[in-house]
Amino acid sequence: MRTLDLALLRNFTIVARTGSISLAAAQVGRTQSALSMQMQRLGDLVGQEILHRTGSGVRLTVAGEKLRVHAEALMSRHDEIFADMGGRTLSGMVSLGCPEDYSIAFLPGLLRDFCAQHPGVELRMVCAPTLDLKPLLRRRQIDMALVSLPDAADPAVIRQESFVWVGDAPEPAILASPILPLALSAPMTLDHRAACDAMAAVDRRYRVAFASNSLAGLIAIARSGHAISVLTRTAVPPDLHIISVGLPPLPEIGIAMEFADPRPSLAAAALGEHIRATLPGL
Structure with missing residues (x-):
């Protein structure tokens, strides 16, 4: 019986988000060749091609996009099970986007306590203007982002x-x-x-x-x-x-928190709640 390796699926979601085997390999601590072989093995397991190579990296096939939805849901559920059953601290990786000025002014205060409380959560930061962060959210290349809104009175505004x-x-x-x-x-x-x-x-x-x-x-x-x-x-x-x-x-202007997925992972949701509670007072 064929079974899917959770480690393979987690690495696949990182490849999908970065659009690059080399960047993903650096994040997961593997060589490019080893990660490429993992992706090939995953494609063989599901019986379909999941990645197309391009001049600038890789992109998901239609089958790959379908697999990513399942993989992200499974990873989120996996982390929730451990948190619920074992009373353990949160775990998993969360990619957070943030404009450069907010990262300098706010991130040290936002992340210090969160990282101390949840050492099992691995954070990946992407600094870019809101204009560039929005497409990354739509493509699910990042989990969440602090973004600027033109209407400071928008109900979504945190600060x-x-x-x-x-x-x-x-x-x-x-x-x-x-x-x-x-x-x-x-x-x-x-x-x-x-x-x-x-x-x-x-x-x-x-x-x-x-x-x-x-x-x-x-x-x-x-x-x-x-x-x-x-x-x-x-x-x-x-x-x-x-x-x-x-x-x-x-x-x-207003600063708001946006998520790539309406049902974010347990770790991403916890970070979002922490930011909403902490950012107004910084």
Whole structure:
């Protein structure tokens, strides 16, 4: 009788999420060749091809997508059984997505107690803008993510944050420029849109002199004095200044938690509850 190895299935879900044998191998502590052989063996067990190789990695076949749904449900149930029957701490792997500014400002405080309480849970972090995290959630390449919402009053919001103008001085000389140079994230991000809308509302001329999704890059440009940047208030480092005069007000946004699966694993659900309880007070 054919039986499915839980270790094979767990490794398969990691390959499915990363879209890469090499990345998955690094996460599970195996060589690429060993993990490739495991995936081949799993395909042989179910009697169908589950992966297609591409130039940039691997993608799931139709059969592979079907298997992933079953595998993730089985892994979740497996972890629930151990937690329920043995009184053990939570276990399993949870992949959490988070924008870079939130990761710097909040993750140390969010994860310290959770990791101490649940040492059996292995966390994998993915730092990316909300614009990039949403597709990863849809493709189930991450389990959950902290995301930014444009409506700070949305019922899903856990914490409100405000955008602020940031420069190398409280009233930097560059404010006198007839066309103000700005350093912003990618065009479709909330901070980029908020800055452009605010400037248009007061008919202030500007140009996007630097565009980067790297928080470090935006901070470096602001420090240089060559442009004004827009950050969330909690992401402003102590050597930069919030500019409160000479520029239009910026809106507030909301931070929410979203899951890839409406029925997340026990470990993912526990992390979500911990974040909801802890984030407002940080």
